Amino acid sequence: MTALATDTALRIDGVSRVFGAGAGQVHALDGIHLDVRPGEFVCLLGASGCGKSTLLSLVAGLDRPTVGTVDTGGRRVGMMFQDSALLPWLTAGGNVEVPLKLRRVPKATRRARVDELLGMVRLAGQGDRRPHELSGGMRQRVSLARAFAQEADILCMDEPFGALDAMTRDLLHDELERIWRETGVTVLFVTHDVREAVRLGDRIVLLSSRPGRVAEIFDVAMDRPRRIDEHQVSELASVVTARLRQEVARHGH
16 A cells, blocks of 8 residues: 555545456446545445446455556445345344454453444444344444444445435434544445435535546535535535536436
8 A cells, every 4th residue: 555645545546447348348437536535524426327336345445446546545444335234143232243353352342342332323222132123224323333343444335324214314314424523434425315415425526427437526615514405405416416417418328
């Protein structure tokens, strides 16, 4: 890893990703350049198939770019997916404990840390419940606690609230923003929801339709906390949506 500047947590430099070979090649990403600051909350937005999830996989080290580099400066990267993907044979606490076990955290320390993390997502006292006993929103809270148990410096989140109802999603926006501010973690957040991006992000990176390129970056210069139905949020969401429609129309999708 190279030595990144102190004001850069993540550098994506000329990244392209091609799947397959010959006539069946799929160009998922093409020449992505992006610097992310420490503690920044960056939302990736774009039409389906534009390479958002592919880019997260490259940052998380689950895949490698065909061309270009992804540099985290040696920082630990964690991942949270849309599906809570909780292990059904484990309790809520047992699921949160998995990353701690993988990092060989001592047992006594693990138990205290699990209780702390469940409290952080407002699930204190729920550690002995199984996933099937929890609501969808509660399962995502457990998943969020497990993501933070990875002790990541950079957290990649792939549409983590996409399957939830509007009210539950709004509550989890509040929880995520609170924990993000408390921990100072750098977040790279994929979403299809323009208002969600404006509600949460410091910046919104709009990707073009396949192959994914950075079409435009929007700075979200609004005070926090924000509400998803605020006038300022709606105004910027309208601007971003119009730009997204232009991009989709330009590519004929």
